[in-house]
Amino acid sequence: MIRKAFLPGAGLGTRLRPLTDLLPKPLVPLFHRPLIEWAMDSCLAAGITDFAINTHHLPEKWTFGESDDHSLIAGNGIFSRKGEFKGRPVHLFHEPELLETGGGVKNIASWIGGDSVLVHNGDIYSSIPIDRLIAAHEASDCPVTLALRSSGDAQHLALNAAGDRAIDIRGMLGIAQGSHVFTGIYCFDPELLNLIPPGQKISVIPAFLELIRQGRLGTITLDEGDWRDLGDHAAYLAAHRDLALAPAIHPEAVIAATAVVENSVVGPGASIREGSALRNSVAWPHSTLAAGETADFRIIL
Numbered sequence: 001m002i003r004k005a006f007l008p009g010a011g012l013g014t015r016l017r018p019l020t021d022l023l024p025k026p027l028v029p030l031f032h033r034p035l036i037e038w039a040m041d042s043c044l045a046a047g048i049t050d051f052a053i054n055t056h057h058l059p060e061k062w063t064f065g066e067s068d069d070h071s072l073i074a075g076n077g078i079f080s081r082k083g084e085f086k087g088r089p090v091h092l093f094h095e096p097e098l099l100e101t102g103g104g105v106k107n108i109a110s111w112i113g114g115d116s117v118l119v120h121n122g123d124i125y126s127s128i129p130i131d132r133l134i135a136a137h138e139a140s141d142c143p144v145t146l147a148l149r150s151s152g153d154a155q156h157l158a159l160n161a162a163g164d165r166a167i168d169i170r171g172m173l174g175i176a177q178g179s180h181v182f183t184g185i186y187c188f189d190p191e192l193l194n195l196i197p198p199g200q201k202i203s204v205i206p207a208f209l210e211l212i213r214q215g216r217l218g219t220i221t222l223d224e225g226d227w228r229d230l231g232d233h234a235a236y237l238a239a240h241r242d243l244a245l246a247p248a249i250h251p252e253a254v255i256a257a258t259a260v261v262e263n264s265v266v267g268p269g270a271s272i273r274e275g276s277a278l279r280n281s282v283a284w285p286h287s288t289l290a291a292g293e294t295a296d297f298r299i300i301l
Contacts, residue, residue, distance in 0.1 A: 010056035026122035121184035142218030
């Protein structure tokens with residue numbers, strides 16, 4: 001049974017600026033919690049007991065805090081001082097220089113050891129059934145199994161007739177352009193490490209292509225649940241309109257009696273002042289919408 005999960009968290013999140021000028025993308029709040037916490041909860045539900053995360057941009061924001069409440073809002077980092085998330089160990093691997101998706105995996109080889117690993121990008125929201133991915137991987141003879149969606153943008157994966165093997169990625173092997181979307185969630189065995197050169201900044205795609213040549217890059221299509229990349233402002237706002245993961249107005253938010261709040265999410269400690277109007281927007285923890293100001297489809301920092 002797969003018990004380890006690697007959550008890549010080192011990306012720059014440039015499309016989300018200025019949000020990511022303040023926090024790494026996986027720590028951006030989604031319904032009052034760091035985005036990555038939703039991913040970690042999904043992993044826990046699938047049986048994961050040990051986590052690794054790579055860091056690069058604003059690494060101090062990941063630092064373990066002085067309290068045990070793993071609260072981003074308290075300014076203590078999201079994990080307890082013991083380096084745990086809900087009692088499970090979390091290992092941080094800092095990358096002074098970005099190593100990309102392949103180099104990031106190779107860099108945690110010491111933590112991987114001889115175990116199989118679930119990879120779940122730290123900057124996506126997903127409620128797809130991870131347990132089905134793990135079961136498919138464990139029943140397969142493939143060293144890697146990708147979780148796919150059958151619709152959406154970036155349909156780069158081409159599959160065999162049975163739908164359980166990839167046969168091309170973006171037409172790079174000259175076979176097909178693709179029909180499925182890679183979710184950024186996959187399982188791999190330690191054998192994958194043999195296909196990634198050490199000490200290099202490199203994508204994982206060359207290793208995937210080599211496995212395709214061998215007929216050994218497994219796939220499973222999981223259209224159940226929600227899956228979305230919150231990579232830009234429009235997607236971030238849409239997630240807060242669509243998902244309803246928690247009460248929109250945090251109980252520690254302060255909203256003036258004469259303020260108007262419609263179709264918006266207001267974080268803890270946020271202040272919506274007198275005569276202001278917040279519509280179709282997100283107010284971050286401890287942010288302020290000034291008296292008399294109107295915000296529509298905005299993110300208040």
